Amino acid sequence: QVQMVESGGGSVQAGGSLRLSCSASRYISSRKCIGWFRRAPGKQREGVATIYDGGVVPYYADSAKGRFTISQDKAKETVYLQMNSLKPKDAGMYCCAAVNGWYGGRWCGIEPGRWADLSGWGEGTQVTVSS
Numbered sequence: 001q002v003q004m005v006e007s008g009g010g011s012v013q014a015g016g017s018l019r020l021s022c023s024a025s026r027y028i029s030s031r032k033c034i035g036w037f038r039r040a041p042g043k044q045r046e047g048v049a050t051i052y053d054g055g056v057v058p059y060y061a062d063s064a065k066g067r068f069t070i071s072q073d074k075a076k077e078t079v080y081l082q083m084n085s086l087k088p089k090d091a092g093m094y095c096c097a098a099v100n101g102w103y104g105g106r107w108c109g110i111e112p113g114r115w116a117d118l119s120g121w122g123e124g125t126q127v128t129v130s131s
Contacts, residue, residue, distance in 0.1 A: 002027040002120040004034075004096045009125030012086055020081040020125055022096035027077065027120070033108035034079040035059075035099040035118070036070065038127075040092035047110030050099050051079060056108050063089070086129045095124040 008020040022034060035050035049070040050059040058070050069082040079096060097118040103111035 002098065004098075004120045004122035006094060006096055006122045006125040009094060009127045011128040011130065014087055014129055014131050016086050016129070017082070017084045018086065018127060020083065020094055020127075022079040022081070022122065023077055024098075024120060025077060027098070033099040033101075034072070035097055035108075035110065036079075036081045037095050037097065037115070038090075038092040039095070039124075040089075043092075044112070045115055046112065048094070049081060050108045050110060052108040054107075056106070059104075059106070059109055061110065083127075086127075088129045088131045091127055091129045093124040093126055095122050097121045 002024050004022050004024045006022050012018055033050055033052040036048040037045055038048050039045040048061050048064050049068055051070045051072055067085045072079045098120045099108055099118055103109040
């Protein structure tokens with residue numbers, strides 16, 4: 001069973017940037033939907049962004065629109081999450097997972113509460129944003 005491996009987290013000041021990486025050897029290739037998710041202490045897990053290379057526009061949570069960009073490098077089998085203009089509320093453990101299905105009314109979407117339907121959860125990478 002595939003398992004994602006996340007990296008790139010760290011501590012930054014508000015307004016700073018980080019680029020997270022999600023890798024899965026021999027899995028992230030064509031026709032795969034991969035999503036980034038965040039869990040902050042004391043809060044529910046939330047979807048941040050998803051990407052699919054089959055003609056579907058990437059999905060972004062409202063909190064990520066305009067600041068975060070999801071992309072993928074199939075040759076490197078890696079999905080990236082570029083996070084700019086970071087805010088303290090962006091802090092949390094960021095994980096990626098395979099989202100190969102219909103969620104939130106669209107292919108490769110986000111649907112809170114269906115996290116168990118996703119697969120390949122990695123251990124995550126921690127993001128800390130200081131004000």
